[in-house]
Each structure stands twice: as C-alpha cells, then as structure tokens.
Amino acid sequence: MADSTILNLVLWLPVLGMVALLLSPRGNDSAVRGMTLGVMLLQLALTAWLYRRFDGSVPGLQFETRVPWIGDWGVYYHIGLDGLNVLLVALTAFLGPLVVAGAFSAIQKSVKLFYAMVFFIQFAMLGTFLAQDLFLFYVFWEAMLIPMFLIIGIWGGERRIYATLKFVLYTAFGSILMLAAVIYLVYALSQSTGVPSFAFADLYQHELPVGVQGWLLAAFALSFAIKVPMVPLHTWLPDAHVEAPTAGSVILAGVLLKMGTYGFMKLGFPLFPDATRLFTPALMILSVVSIIYGACLALVQTDIKKIIAYSSISHLGYVMLGLVSLDLLGIQGAIIQMVSHGLVAGGLFMMVGMIYERCHTRELAAFGGLAKLLPVYSVFFMILTLASIGLPTTSGFTGEFMVLMGAFNAAWPQFQAGDSLPLVLAVSAVAGVVLGALYMLWLAQRLLFGAVKAPHQPFTDLVAREKAILLAFVVAIFALGLFPQGPLAKTELAARDYQQRVLASRVEGPTP
Amino acid sequence: MNWSVILTSMLPEHLLLVGMLAILGLEIRSGHSRDGFALALLSVGAAAAAALWLFVTGYLAEPFPQHFLVDPASSLSKAVLIALALPVLLISRDDFAETPYYTLVLASLYGACLVVSSTSFPTLFLGIEIMSLPVYALVLLGLLRAQSTEAALKYLVLGGAATATLLMGISLLYGWSGSLQIEAFGAALQYSDPLAMAGAALIVAALFLKAAVVPFHAWAPDAYEGASAPVTAFMATVIKAGVLLAALRIFGTTPVLQPMLGLVAVLPLLSMAWGNLAAIRQVSFRRMIAYSSIGHAGYLFYALLGDGDGRWQAIVFYLIAYGLMNLLAFAALPRGADDERQDRLDALKGLYRRRPFSAVMIAIAMLSLAGLPPLPGFVAKFLVFKNVLAAGHTMYAVAGLVASYLGIYFYLRVIQYMFMAEQDPAAAHGSPRRYALAASLLCLVPAVLLMFFPGWLIDRL
Numbered sequence: 001m002a003d004s005t006i007l008n009l010v011l012w013l014p015v016l017g018m019v020a021l022l023l024s025p026r027g028n029d030s031a032v033r034g035m036t037l038g039v040m041l042l043q044l045a046l047t048a049w050l051y052r053r054f055d056g057s058v059p060g061l062q063f064e065t066r067v068p069w070i071g072d073w074g075v076y077y078h079i080g081l082d083g084l085n086v087l088l089v090a091l092t093a094f095l096g097p098l099v100v101a102g103a104f105s106a107i108q109k110s111v112k113l114f115y116a117m118v119f120f121i122q123f124a125m126l127g128t129f130l131a132q133d134l135f136l137f138y139v140f141w142e143a144m145l146i147p148m149f150l151i152i153g154i155w156g157g158e159r160r161i162y163a164t165l166k167f168v169l170y171t172a173f174g175s176i177l178m179l180a181a182v183i184y185l186v187y188a189l190s191q192s193t194g195v196p197s198f199a200f201a202d203l204y205q206h207e208l209p210v211g212v213q214g215w216l217l218a219a220f221a222l223s224f225a226i227k228v229p230m231v232p233l234h235t236w237l238p239d240a241h242v243e244a245p246t247a248g249s250v251i252l253a254g255v256l257l258k259m260g261t262y263g264f265m266k267l268g269f270p271l272f273p274d275a276t277r278l279f280t281p282a283l284m285i286l287s288v289v290s291i292i293y294g295a296c297l298a299l300v301q302t303d304i305k306k307i308i309a310y311s312s313i314s315h316l317g318y319v320m321l322g323l324v325s326l327d328l329l330g331i332q333g334a335i336i337q338m339v340s341h342g343l344v345a346g347g348l349f350m351m352v353g354m355i356y357e358r359c360h361t362r363e364l365a366a367f368g369g370l371a372k373l374l375p376v377y378s379v380f381f382m383i384l385t386l387a388s389i390g391l392p393t394t395s396g397f398t399g400e401f402m403v404l405m406g407a408f409n410a411a412w413p414q415f416q417a418g419d420s421l422p423l424v425l426a427v428s429a430v431a432g433v434v435l436g437a438l439y440m441l442w443l444a445q446r447l448l449f450g451a452v453k454a455p456h457q458p459f460t461d462l463v464a465r466e467k468a469i470l471l472a473f474v475v476a477i478f479a480l481g482l483f484p485q486g487p488l489a490k491t492e493l494a495a496r497d498y499q500q501r502v503l504a505s506r507v508e509g510p511t512p
Numbered sequence: 513m514n515w516s517v518i519l520t521s522m523l524p525e526h527l528l529l530v531g532m533l534a535i536l537g538l539e540i541r542s543g544h545s546r547d548g549f550a551l552a553l554l555s556v557g558a559a560a561a562a563a564l565w566l567f568v569t570g571y572l573a574e575p576f577p578q579h580f581l582v583d584p585a586s587s588l589s590k591a592v593l594i595a596l597a598l599p600v601l602l603i604s605r606d607d608f609a610e611t612p613y614y615t616l617v618l619a620s621l622y623g624a625c626l627v628v629s630s631t632s633f634p635t636l637f638l639g640i641e642i643m644s645l646p647v648y649a650l651v652l653l654g655l656l657r658a659q660s661t662e663a664a665l666k667y668l669v670l671g672g673a674a675t676a677t678l679l680m681g682i683s684l685l686y687g688w689s690g691s692l693q694i695e696a697f698g699a700a701l702q703y704s705d706p707l708a709m710a711g712a713a714l715i716v717a718a719l720f721l722k723a724a725v726v727p728f729h730a731w732a733p734d735a736y737e738g739a740s741a742p743v744t745a746f747m748a749t750v751i752k753a754g755v756l757l758a759a760l761r762i763f764g765t766t767p768v769l770q771p772m773l774g775l776v777a778v779l780p781l782l783s784m785a786w787g788n789l790a791a792i793r794q795v796s797f798r799r800m801i802a803y804s805s806i807g808h809a810g811y812l813f814y815a816l817l818g819d820g821d822g823r824w825q826a827i828v829f830y831l832i833a834y835g836l837m838n839l840l841a842f843a844a845l846p847r848g849a850d851d852e853r854q855d856r857l858d859a860l861k862g863l864y865r866r867r868p869f870s871a872v873m874i875a876i877a878m879l880s881l882a883g884l885p886p887l888p889g890f891v892a893k894f895l896v897f898k899n900v901l902a903a904g905h906t907m908y909a910v911a912g913l914v915a916s917y918l919g920i921y922f923y924l925r926v927i928q929y930m931f932m933a934e935q936d937p938a939a940a941h942g943s944p945r946r947y948a949l950a951a952s953l954l955c956l957v958p959a960v961l962l963m964f965f966p967g968w969l970i971d972r973l
Contacts, residue, residue, distance in 0.1 A: 022872070070891075070967035072825075073898075110864070113931075139885040146879060149924065153932045161932060168924060172884075176917040180910045183894070183901050 003053055004080075006046050007063040010093065011079065011126050013043045018119035021112050029111040033104055036115040040097040040122075047093035054086050056490035059497065061132065069136070073186075074196035079130040083494020084266055087335060087487055088129050088258055091342045094476065095254045096122050098469050102350050103247040106357055107155055114155060118247065121147035125255050129262065134198040137267070138182055142175050144256065148248065155245040163236075163243035170236040174223030181219035185271070188212070203271055204501060213275035220268045221279075227260030228316050231290045241309035242362075246353025249305065253312050254346035258338045261319045265334070269323065270501040276324075277502070281421060283324045288425045288432075290317035295435035299442070304355070304362045307443050308348045311388060314432055315341045321429055322403035326502055330406015331495040332488055337399030339487070340480060344387045344396055347473035351381055354466055359455040364446055368453035374461045378448045380470040385444045387477045389437045395480035404429060514575070521573040521582040523562040524590050525625050531555020532618045539611045548614035553601050555618065556594055563591035563625075578693065579632045585824065588973075589628035589757045592832055596749050597621055599839040602951035604742040606847075613653055616646035617746065624754035628761060633682045633692045636758060640678065643754050644671050644722065647747060651739040663738025670731040674721035681714030698766035709771065715762065716775055723755040723809040724802075726783040733794075736802035740851070744798050745842035748805045749835040756812045760827050765820025767903075776816055777908050783810030784912060788919035796855050797845070800922065801838070804881060807919055808834055811896050814912055818899025825973040826895040832969070833888040833962060836955045837880040843951035844873035860926060862935025871930040873952050880959070882923035883916055888962040895970075 017039040021032060054062055061080035069077040081089065100118060107114045124147065127140035145168050153164035189206045190196040197203075208216070226233045237257075241249050269276045276283075294313030301307045315337065322334030354377065355370075356362055371378040387394035390401070407429060411422035462470070480487065519526070534555070535548040566587035574581050597617065604613065623642025630636040648671060652664040682692070688707040689696040697715060700708035717728065724732035736744045768776050787807030794800040812834075815826040846867060848854045864871035880887035893916060901909040962969060 026868075068967065069965075070970055072967065072970050075967070113864070113868075139890070142885045142890070146884060149927070150931060153928060161928060164932075165921070165924065165928075169921065172920050173917055176913050177910075179894075180897070180901075180913050183898050183909065184906065187898070187902050 003050060003063040004065050006050055007079065007081065007130070008065055010043055010046050010050065010089075011123065011130060013039055013046075014119040014123040014126070018116045018123070021116040021119065024112065026112065029108075032112050032115055033100070036118070037097055037100050039119070040100050043122075044093045044097055047090055050081065051086065051090050054081055054490055056083065056493060059493050064132075066132075069133075072196075073135070073198070074190075075135040075198050076133045077136060078132040078199065079127075079136075080132055081130070083491040084335070084498065085129040085262070086490055087339050088255070088262060089126060091258075091339050092122065092125050092129065092255050094472075095250065095342065095346055098346070098350070098472060099247045099250050099254075101465060101469055102250065102353065103245070104465065106246055106353060110154060114151070114247075117147040117150050118251075121151070121251060121256075125251075125259070128259055132200050134182055134186065134200065134203060134267075136198070137200075138175075138179065141259065141263075142172075144259070145171060145175075148252070148256065151248040151251075152240060152244045156243040156248070157245075158243070159239070160243045163239040166236045167240040170226055170233070171223075174226040174233075177219040178223035181216045185216055200266070208272070210274045210278070213272040214278065217268060217272040217275040217279065220263070220271070224260040224263040224268055225286075227263065228257060228290075228320065229260065229313060230286050230317070230320065231293045231313065234290070234294070234313050237313060238306050238309045241312075241349075242303060242305050246349060246356070249309075249349040249353070250346045253308070253349055254342040257312060257316055258319075258342060261316060261323065261334070261338055264320070265323055265331075265498060270498060273502045273504060280324050280326075284321065284422065284425050287317045287320035287324065288428050290314065290320065291429050291432035292317075292435065295432050295439060298439040299435065302364050304364055304443065304447070305349070305352050307364075307439060308345060308352065311436065311439065312341065312345050314436060315345070315388075317432065318400055318403045318429070321425075322406050325403070325406040325410040326499055327406035327410040328492075328495060328499055329402050329409060331499055332491055333399055333402025333404075333406055335491050335495065336395065336480065336484060336487065337403055340387075340395035340399040340477070343473055343477050343480070344384060344394075347380075347384045347470065347477070348388065350469060350473070351377070351384065354462065358459045361455055364443070366453065366455050367447050368450045369448070370454065371448040372452050373454060373459070376461050376467065380462075380474065381448060382444060383474050383477075385440045387481070388440050390433060393478065393481045395477045395484075398481055398484045400433060404433075517573050518575040521566070521571065521575045522580075523566065524559040524587075524594060525622055527555050527559040527562055528594075528618050528622045528625070531559075532615050532622070535611050535615050535618070547609075548611035549601065549605050549609075552614035552618060553598070556597050556601060556621070559621070560591055560594040560598065563587050563594055567591055574631075576635075579635045580626075580629050581631045582629055586629045588828065590625050592828065592835075593624045593628065593750055593753055593757070594621055596753060596831075596835045596839065597746070599843055599951035599954050600742055600746045600750065602947045602954065603745065603839075603843050603945075605947040606945050607740055607742055608653070610653075613650070616650050616653070620644075620646040620650075620746075621750070624750065624757075627754055627758045630761065631694055633685070633694060633696075636694060636761070637678060637682065640722070640755075640758060641675065643751065644675075647743075647751060650743045650746065651735055653740070653743070659734070660738040663734045666731050667735040670721060670728075674718045674728075677714050677721065678718035681711045681716075681718060684708075684711030684714065687711075694762050695764070697762045698764050701763075701766045701769065701772055704771065712772060713775060716759075716772070719755055719759045719762075720779060720809075720813075723752055723759075723813070724806050725779055725809045725813060726786045726806065727779070729783065729787070729806045729809075732806055733799045733802040736798045736805075737796050737855070739798075741798065741842055741845060741847060741855075744801065745839055748801060749838050752805060752809065752812075753831045753835060756809075756827055756831060759813065759816065760823060763816050763823070765823070767819070768817055773817070776813060777905065780810040780813040781908065781911055781915060783807060783813075784915035785810075785918060788915060788922070791919070791922040792925075794922075795857055797857050797860070797926075798855055800857065800926075801841070804919070804922075805838070807915075808881070811893065811912070811916070814900055814908075815896045817905055817908065818896070818903050822895075822899035822902065825970060826892075826899050828973055829895055829966075829969060830892040833880065833892040833959070836959045836962075837877040837887075837889060840952060840955035840959065841874050841877035841881075843948050843955060844870040844877070846870055847945075847948075857926065857929060860929045861933040863930040865935060869952075873956065874930060875927045876956070876959070878923040878926045882920050884920070886963055888959055888966065891962070891966040891970075 064080035124144040131137035298310035322330040390396040407426035626639030721728040791803035880889035883893040
C-alpha cells in the first residue's frame with residue numbers, strides 16, 4: 001500500500017468507526033469499547049509507521065493526496081504530512097487510544113454516542129492538521145465544534161450546558177470572522193491570478209497590501225487566539241475544562257488547544273508576514289501576559305482541574321512566544337512545547353479524572369496525604385508534576401528551554417539596537433517558569449503529602465488499565481525529553497521554512 | 513400552435529394536472545375522499561422525473577412565445593421544487609387521508625412550475641397566485657386548534673396584500689416601459705427613473721411579503737404555528753423556494769445598484785438578524801422554524817447581491833440544502849395526538865433516549881441550518897457570502913456573516929434539549945411512522961451526498 005493511502009486511512013478510520021458505531025445495535029457497551037479501542041490502536045500503528053517513514057531531510061509535503069473537490073472554486077481535497085504537522089498528527093493518534101481507554105469506566109451513559117463523538121473529533125482534528133487547502137481546513141476546523149459541544153454537554157458536570165454553550169459561542173464567533181477573511185483572501189487571490197485556488201501553497205505566494213494583511217490577520221488571529229486561548233480571550237477555557245468529562249478535557253488540552261497555535265504557525269503568520277512583523281510586539285506582550293496571568297490564576301485555584309486548566313493557558317503562552325520570536329530555536333521549541341503540553345496536561349487531566357472517579361470531588365481542600373493512600377497514583381502524579389514544571393530529562397524542559405533560548409536570541413540584537421522591550425518580555429517569561437514550579441509543587445504538596453485526608457476511604461489504587469495509560473504518558477514524556485533529536489530533525493526544515501516565510505517581506509513601501 | 517411542443521415541454525405540468533384530475537375523478541367514482549396519497553406520490557414522482565429529464569437533455573422551447581419558456585434552468589428549478597414536495601407528501605400520509613389535501617398540494621406545485629418558466633408578468637402573476645391560493649386552504653385544512661383559522665385568515669389577508677402590491681408594481685412598470693415582459697424589471701433597475709423605481713420596489717416588496725422578509729414577516733410565525741406540520745414543511749420549503757426562484761427569474765442577471773441595493777441588501781440583512789434573534793425566545797417548534805425561515809429568506813435574497821451566474825448557483829444550491837434539511841427535521845419530528853403540546857420545544861427534551869434515530873436526524877438538520885460545516889448548509893452559506901463579497905460588498909458580507917452567527921444559539925438549543933436534558937415524564941411518546949421514516953431517508957441520503965460531493969452539484973449549476 002502506498003504511504004499516501006495509509007495517510008488517508010489514518011484520517012478516515014475514525015469515520016468508519018463512527019458509522020459502524022452509529023449503525024450498531026444498542027446495548028452491547030463492552031463490545032463498543034473494545035471496537036473503539038481497536039480502531040484507535042490501528043490508527044496509532046499506522047501513524048507510527050508513517051512517522052518512521054517521514055523523512056525530515058525532504059522539504060515540503062510528503063504522502064500527499066490531492067484530488068479536486070469543488071472544481072468550480074478550485075477547492076481540492078489536499079492532505080499531506082510536513083514538518084509542522086507531523087508531530088501533532090502523531091500526538092493526536094497517540095492520545096486517541098488513551099482517551100478511549102481512560103473513559104472505559106467513567107462513561108456509562110449513551111456509550112455508543114460517546115465513542116462516536118470521540119471518533120468524530122479525532123477525524124476533525126486530524127483533518128485540520130493534515131489539510132493543505134484553506135476550504136478543507138476551515139471545514140475541519142469548524143466541524144470540531146460539533147462533537148465537542150456534545151461531549152461537554154452530554155457527559156459533563158453540573159454546569160455543563162453553560163460551559164458547552166460558552167465554548168461553542170466563543171469559538172464560533174472567532175470562526176465566523178475568519179470565514180469572512182477566508183472568503184476575502186481567496187477572492188483577492190483569484191482576482192490577481194485569475195485562477196481560483198484555496199491551496200496554502202498558492203496563498204503563501206500571494207502579495208497583499210499591508211493594510212489588508214492587517215485586517216485579515218486580525219480576523220484569523222481572533223479565531224486562533226480564542227482557541228489557544230490567549231488572555232483576554234481565555235475565559236471559556238476554565239469552564240469548558242472543569243465541566244468536560246475527563247476524556248473531553250484530555251482532548252481539549254491535548255490536541256484542541258494546539259489547533260490555535262498550529263493555525264498561527266501554518267496560516268496566520270506565514271500568510272500575512274508583513275502584518276505579523278507589525279503586530280509582533282503586541283503578540284509578544286499578549287503571550288507573556290498569558291504566561292504570567294495564567295500562572296497567577298493557577299496559583300489561587302482550589303479546584304484541581306482548574307489549576308491544570310489555567311496552567312494550560314500559561315504553557316501555551318510559551319508556544320506563542322516561541323512562534324513570534326522568529327528564532328529557529330524558539331520555533332522548534334514551540335513545536336516541541338505543543339507536543340509536550342499535550343502529553344503533560346493530557347496526563348494530568350487523566351489523573352484528575354481518576355481521582356474524581358474515586359472521590360467525586362476535585363476540591364483540593366478535601367484531599368491530603370494521598371502518597372500514603374495511593375502510592376502508585378502519587379508516583380505518577382509526581383512525575384507529571386515535574387514534567388509540567390519543566391524538570392530536565394522531561395519533555396517540558398526541552399520545550400520551555402528552547403522557547404526561552406529562542407526568545408533571548410531574538411531579543412538580544414534588538415536590545416543592542418536600543419529596543420529593550422523584547423528582552424524585558426523574555427526575562428518576564430522566565431518568571432513564568434518560577435511561578436509554574438510554585439503552583440504545581442504546591443498542588444502536589446497539598447494533594448500528596450501532609451496529613452491523610454480523603455472524602456471516602458478506603459479506596460483502591462490504580463488498576464492495571466489506568467497504570468498502562470499513565471505509563472504510556474510517562475514513557476512518551478521521557479522519550480521526548482531525553483531524545484528530542486529525532487523529532488527536531490523531522491521538524492527543522494519546516495521550521496526554517498516558516499521562519500523564512502514570515503521574515504521575508506513581500507510588500508515594498510512604508511508600513512502604515 | 514405547436515401541440516407536440518406544448519406536450520413535451522410542459523410534461524411536468526401536464527403530469528401534475530393529470531394527477532390532480534385523477535385524484536378528483538377517483539373521489540367522484542368511489543364516493544368517499546380517500547387514498548389520494550398514492551396517486552399524488554406517483555404524479556409528483558413522475559413530474560419530478562420529467563423535469564429532470566428535460567434538464568438533462570437540455571431541452572429548450574418556447575411553447576407560448578413571450579410568456580412561457582422552457583430552458584434547462586427552468587427545468588432544473590421545477591425538478592427541485594417538485595422533488596422537494598415528495599418528502600412533504602410522505603410525511604402528510606398519516607395526517608391527511610382526504611383527497612382535497614393532495615389536490616391542493618398538486619395545484620400549488622403547478623403554480624410553482626408556471627412561476628419558474630414565466631417570461632412575462634401575467635404568467636408570473638398567475639403562477640404566484642396558483643401557487644399561493646391552495647396554501648391558504650391547506651393552512652386551514654388541519655384545523656388543529658382554534659388559532660388555525662386565525663392563522664389562515666392572517667395569511668390570506670397578507671397574501672392578498674402581496675398580490676395587490678405585485679399588481680401595482682407590474683402596472684407601474686408597464687406604464688413606464690409599455691412592456692409586460694419580465695425584462696422590463698431588469699431595465700428598470702438600470703435607470704433611476706422614479707416611476708420605474710417605484711414599480712420595481714413594489715414588486716420586490718411583494719416578493720418579500722411572500723417570502724416573509726423583515727419587516728413583512730409578521731404573518732409567518734402565526735401561519736407556521738397554526739398549520740399542521742406537513743403544511744408548515746410545505747410552506748417553509750416549496751413555497752419559499754417558489755418565491756425565491758420567481759425573484760431570480762425577475763432579477764435575471766441584472767446587477768443590483770443603488771438605490772435598489774439598499775432595499776435588496778438592508779432588509780434581508782435585518783431579516784437574518786431579527787429572524788435569528790427572535791427565534792431564540794420561541795417555545796413552539798414551528799414558530800421557531802418560522803423565524804429560522806425568515807432568517808434564511810434573508811440569506812437567499814442576499815444572494816441577489818452577487819453577480820449574474822453566481823446568483824443562480826447560490827440560490828439553487830441553497831434552496832436544495834435548506835429544503836432538504838428543513839424537511840428532514842419535519843420528517844423526523846415525533847408527532848402525537850395532542851398537537852399543541854407536541855409542538856412545544858420542551859417536548860423534544862430527552863428525545864435521544866427515547867428515539868435516537870429521530871434525535872440524530874433532527875440534530876443533523878439543525879446543524880446544517882445553522883450553517884456549521886461539514887454539513888451542506890455550510891457550503892450553501894459559503895456560496896452566498898462568496899458571491900456577495902465577489903460583487904464588492906465587503907461590509908455587507910461581513911455583516912451578514914455576523915448575523916448568521918446569531919443563529920447558532922437557537923439551533924444548538926434544540927440539540928441541547930434532545931441530548932442533554934432530562935426527559936419530561938409527561939411527554940407524549942409519539943409513534944414512529946413508516947412513511948415519515950422513508951421521508952427522512954429521502955432527505956438524508958442526498959444531504960450526505962451533498963456533504964461529501966458538493967462540487968458535483970456546483971459544477972452542474
């Protein structure tokens with residue numbers, strides 16, 4: 001089988017799974033679970049195969065498929081792997097089986113529909129990463145809303161309706177303005193070349209006046225920044241995370257948030273380079289504000305899930321900082337940080353779910369001294385905590401360190417040229433690392449150590465299924481932390497490409 | 513007069529007429545008014561097939577010169593209109609056993625066919641009237657509640673006002689141009705002569721009234737709520753499509769300039785915004801659909817801002833996607849004996865637990881009507897706004913998109929009720945109906961095909 005066929009199979013397997021689930025008779029929940037896990041594992045195996053085959057030394061797309069979809073408009077079904085998306089696709093496929101297995105005991109209501117929706121969102125997320133055509137990208141991007149709306153709304157907690165509507169209405173508002181920008185962008189392209197096209201490759205080549213670029217970037221950025229989320233557009237996130245079922249939180253933190261940063265990296269910045277450079281100071285400030293503000297909010301939460309939700313805002317701030325630094329190290333660090341955050345926050349949300357299943361509360365005050373009650377759980381929790389802080393040898397260290405190095409690399413020449421803002425921001429971002437250590441260690445201390453306290457006792461430590469899931473997370477975190485060369489080699493060319501696209505000015509003349 | 517041309521080119525109309533007469537004959541012969549359903553289904557199916565055949569073969573003829581033209585565009589319009597009536601008939605089966613119902617539906621379809629083929633104002637007027645008159649009776653036919661009479665009367669009076677407005681507009685245009693051809697309308701748009709403008713504006717106002725565009729929309733919520741579900745489905749899809757295709761016929765490919773631009777852009781924009789906002793506070797499903805259809809009338813008229821060829825593509829695609837999805841919702845809607853109660857949105861609470869198939873179908877319909885990808889409603893909306901933007905109306909396109917955002921909430925609320933709310937224990941269960949199931953599939957299959965291969969249809973428009 002050709003590799004491009006395998007890539008298509010990876011993308012469409014969830015759809016097959018979803019249709020099979022929806023058509024299957026009711027009642028046999030364990031068969032549904034087994035079948036879903038099987039499909040997800042098959043998808044992971046195929047993705048792993050493609051990941052090994054992916055050659056980092058070849059520029060551009062690999063395993064490409066390109067067939068006309070809406071011929072009249074120049075829309076193509078065009079997917080492929082490149083250095084920017086290969087790690088994220090691998091992350092998505094990696095999290096799939098873990099999410100499914102993690103929900104085995106937690107989801108008892110409408111099991112079939114739940115796994116159908118997990119398949120749906122898996123499809124939409126992979127599609128968003130793989131799409132190389134703006135129309136296709138938008139379709140996948142927006143389609144993600146539907147399953148997430150249902151996952152939070154049906155299987156969520158107490159205030160699930162409020163949380164899910166807030167999530168959808170927030171993100172849909174961003175998307176609708178992005179849609180306007182998409183239509184405008186493609187229209188402008190077809191006006192200048194005479195051939196309608198939605199292909200990223202064509203849009204990258206297209207030259208637009210800086211003023212137009214600014215508006216379009218603003219529209220795209222609004223949509224992406226809501227998804228990341230960047231302060232001050234982050235208020236949907238804590239609600240969505242807290243109310244979502246564990247599987248929803250893991251998907252949300254693990255992959256969905258990366259859609260925003262991926263969108264900036266793949267589309268927002270390279271499509272509008274001149275406007276990007278114009279907005280760089282503002283974007284840097286927002287990134288650093290997200291890092292610090294998210295960390296400060298995490299510090300004062302009393303709900304374990306909220307702490308991790310706010311820590312996501314902080315950690316994704318690093319990704320944004322790396323992307324706007326436009327330094328190769330920073331860009332690569334941002335990519336690693338995306339994957340690392342997916343693993344670490346995904347794992348932490350999984351662990352919060354496990355304790356919630358046992359105690360039905362996430363109030364930090366209700367717990368204490370779990371290290372004595374649940375020794376295995378505590379070991380895993382500690383490892384994930386340290387990875388979140390960015391302890392060397394874990395993936396968190398690799399990502400954050402590279403991003404900060406990149407930010408300093410980019411700031412130093414500007415400082416010498418008399419602009420001290422980037423340096424100040426880079427130094428402030430380091431403060432985020434300290435704050436991160438503070439809130440995570442404090443969380444671990446209150447949860448795991450001290451006087452033994454728990455809502456009901458005695459409860460059981462992790463079962464084999466849960467241990468296996470967490471072991472997978474931990475192995476991946478250390479693998480990425482200890483051997484980052486492999487992933488870095490696969491992304492280097494693409495990161496350079498991104499850097500060059502954004503740095504290369506395409507419009508002559510003064511900036512407004 | 514060339515009879516063979518008349519016979520061939522008007523085959524869809526003839527088949528509808530034959531069906532109508534056969535149903536009436538059957539009633540006279542058997543003495544009781546039953547079983548019009550099968551005949552109606554047969555004749556509508558045959559008429560749709562005939563229209564499709566005329567379209568595919570590219571048939572072009574003018575059986576009544578200067579009045580009635582059969583070209584591929586009009587044949588396709590007919591095929592769409594008639595085919596949309598098929599699911600309507602299927603969901604009517606369990607509500608209406610009486611013959612008159614089917615006769616009236618066929619008569620209305622006949623009128624719609626005249627509309628899309630007309631090249632002169634008298635034919636157009638005749639078509640619109642033949643299309644609308646049976647519907648006044650249809651609204652009354654269910655007589656589900658006391659308000660049905662009121663609804664029908666309101667609809668009749670406002671429909672009459674629309675007729676008068678249309679006639680006034682036509683006569684003003686005739687006074688200005690001395691022609692009864694619909695090209696006179698296009699010509700009137702090119703000049704800012706007051707008389708011509710007044711005539712054109714009145715005609716547009718009449719169309720807005722018929723399609724329920726703000727501020728001419730007030731009759732729609734009452735009429736939709738008062739009529740029985742199949743009739744509401746018929747009004748929301750076939751009649752609306754007929755009016756829009758009439759508008760398309762009249763506007764042709766003439767660009768819309770100021771001052772007409774204000775009318776054709778601003779009122780539909782208000783319609784989108786108000787339809788979507790007012791739908792939020794509705795408690796009756798059919799009333800909500802009425803406001804939703806007011807919003808959609810806005811999108812559809814918005815398409816007229818685009819350039820000539822794009823209009824046709826956008827409106828026809830939109831009508832198909834919108835029609836299929838509206839009908840899917842009505843086909844899947846559980847129905848019980850107590851209409852007033854069943855029509856409440858609350859009755860949908862917990863539907864997924866009771867009847868998962870219906871709930872999933874309604875959810876698909878709502879998501880598509882909200883314009884969320886990957887459902888066909890998204891491509892339809894994209895087409896409309898793409899054309900509006902390509903015609904240079906950037907701000908109108910952005911405003912329209914923001915107005916469409918307002919609509920997301922109330923569609924999602926239906927899904928919220930069905931999937932996320934606990935069931936009201938007193939809710940009537942309503943039994944699944946075989947014919948309604950067939951109607952759901954009849955709508956679902958083309959919708960799924962449109963979702964995966966929108967290009968197939970767009971390339972052919």
